[in-house]
Amino acid sequence: MPTTPAYLRIAADLRAEILSGRIAAGAKLPSETALMRQHGVSRTVIKWAISVLKGEGIVEGRAGSGVYVRDARRLVRLAHGQDMRRAGGDGPTSPFARDALRAGHRGTWEHDSRHDVADARIASRLGVDPGTPVMRTAYRFLADAEPIQLSTSYEPLSITQGTPIEWPEDGAAVGVVARMDVIGVHVDEFVERVSLRAATQAESEALGLPARSVTVHLIERTYYAAGRPVETADIVLPGGRYELVYRIPVD
Known part of the structure; x- marks a missing residue:
């Protein structure tokens, strides 16, 4: 049975946290380094996972600051x-x-x-x-x-x-x-x-x-x-x- 790629699993976990409200609108996501440690993956995998959420309009990057949950209505x-x-x-x-x-x-x-x-x-x-x-x-x-x-x-x-x-x-x-x-x-x-x-x-x-x-x-x-x-x-x-x-x- 095919295994779900790590970046999609991480994106799904973060998405669930955001949609449940555990990570609130306007909140900053954990840093790439923190997510790397949490999931035991490379920085590239974390970047891919965050890219998925950006594409879905759930999060947005702010130059020099980090990645934040968008305060947007679904x-x-x-x-x-x-x-x-x-x-x-x-x-x-x-x-x-x-x-x-x-x-x-x-x-x-x-x-x-x-x-x-x-x-x-x-x-x-x-x-x-x-x-x-x-x-x-x-x-x-x-x-x-x-x-x-x-x-x-x-x-x-x-x-x-x-x-x-x-x-x-x-x-x-x-x-x-x-x-x-x-x-x-x-x-x-x-x-x-x-x-x-x-x-x-x-x-x-x-x-x-x-x-x-x-x-x-x-x-x-x-x-x-x-x-x-x-x-x-x-x-x-x-x-x-x-x-x-x-x-x-x-x-």
Whole structure:
């Protein structure tokens, strides 16, 4: 079984101390020398571990002083089915915009939509044949102009082509649920599968993470209308910048 590199183990230990509050916001981390003694590793390993935390936005270096825990709010991704249909009410229908607003950030995003075909993995999630035409949209989400989330979504063109919502960012409604309502497709369920993995090089570059391996959350989310998948997405979140919270109704 593969062994986790020492620098990732040390980064995980420090991250846990910070997120639990045992190392408070604004506090200075132990020196590299102290961490070397504590963990029995070289200075290079400690530098790599701290680089991971810097890339996640958890700590920051101050020239001539040391490394400090950033006094920054993490985004809480609150997954539930409420407030997703209000296209023009008293709150945003974009899940990301809601999460950013709740944390006191200004949420914006960049996008690139194009016609594509579903590969075997996406076809399986959408319940269609490989090669089926889809709308593929790649997003980069920013909180106060800082990249914080990536997402790539896929919608079967058999549902949206020729409708006002074919191009996801061109209409007035924002978010899958509110957009599908526009064409009379009533989303009544979504499923999320969450895992952890190392960031790819492209993800690291898009999110401004260190070149060395950083852990990200991968959320495979699929929306359903009467049991039919209408959209699926791969959502990538830097591990230290998000808290994932799920509110599940109990009948």
